[in-house]
Amino acid sequence: MSGAEAGSGTLYGVGVGPGDPELVTLKAVRILRAVPVVAFFAKRGRVGHARTIAAPHLPGGQQELRLEYPFTTEVPVSEPRYADAMRPFYDACAERIADHLAAGRDVAVLCEGDPFLYGSYMYLHDRLAGRFGNQVVPGVPGMGGCWAQAGTPIAQGDDVLTVLPGTLPEDELARRLVATDAAVVMKVGRNLPRIRAALARAGLLERALLVERGTMADGRAEPLAAHGGECGVPYFSIVLVPGRRGAR
Structure with missing residues (x-):
């Protein structure tokens, strides 16, 4: 002030x-x-x-x-x-x-x-x-709305959560994804093919979820592996990688 x-x-x-x-x-x-x-x-x-x-x-x-x-x-x-x-x-x-x-x-x-x-x-x-x-x-924040839409906990216990912009180069995305327990990738849009490729290289594609328009009337969530990934998605889209799972 x-x-x-x-x-x-x-x-x-x-x-x-x-x-x-x-x-x-x-x-x-x-x-x-x-x-x-x-x-x-x-x-x-x-x-x-x-x-x-x-x-x-x-x-x-x-x-x-x-x-x-x-x-x-x-x-x-x-x-x-x-x-x-x-x-x-x-x-x-x-x-x-x-x-x-x-x-x-x-x-x-x-x-x-x-x-x-x-x-x-x-x-x-x-x-x-x-x-x-x-x-x-x-x-x-949008990420909170998206993991609520997906109905999945994102980080548990001592999980490390990393937030990444999807505008990063594929090599940098993959490097950071390998080093974390859970991740949120924002700014998806037309960057989805590169994000998908980085998740595959990091061995996380099968855990990843794509959430479109989280909390909105037409919001939806699906496994990213089930999405073609060849084209972009709506502006209000986020990719989630939930942390470690299982009983604590």
Whole structure:
């Protein structure tokens, strides 16, 4: 909260959970009903996942800031054009929000899952937290929604759980998978063929589960080995590798 401009509004990073609107926290709902401005990220031509999840909790009449990504399809973080486009994009988004905060209006930025776990909100936080009062409202992370959808414990006892982005090279994924007891692989999408190959190399393919749209009405879970794996899957997909099993 240090460095906040006198009379300025508060920036809220609001986690809205994995997809089921009933998994939005009471604190998040209270803030969403009170703030005059709601901001959310979305791809061109889409409503936006976070906005869709939060919809039942928005009272109406608020000003909405749609922050539209410069890319409509996934671009590897390692590509130079990713940084060239995303840095000025986040700069511009932060300034749009800063205008409202400087005018004394509170702003809630919606974020799927938890704002500080692969959430786009964190890039706004980096740019604005030193200038304005701020508060992050944790959300149920997508991985929690997915293992609940699958009905499987993910880690027991002294199991080590590793969370991996599916954007890593196959060799790196395989190396890290071999060294852990349980794993969550996020950012699946079009990376599924590489993730599947890395799991096979690590000897974990038969244990792996693919969960699509965890906690949503059309959510489903299946063994990854039963999925062809030649093509991508929906944005809201996660691969789970449950830890060691058996009685303890």
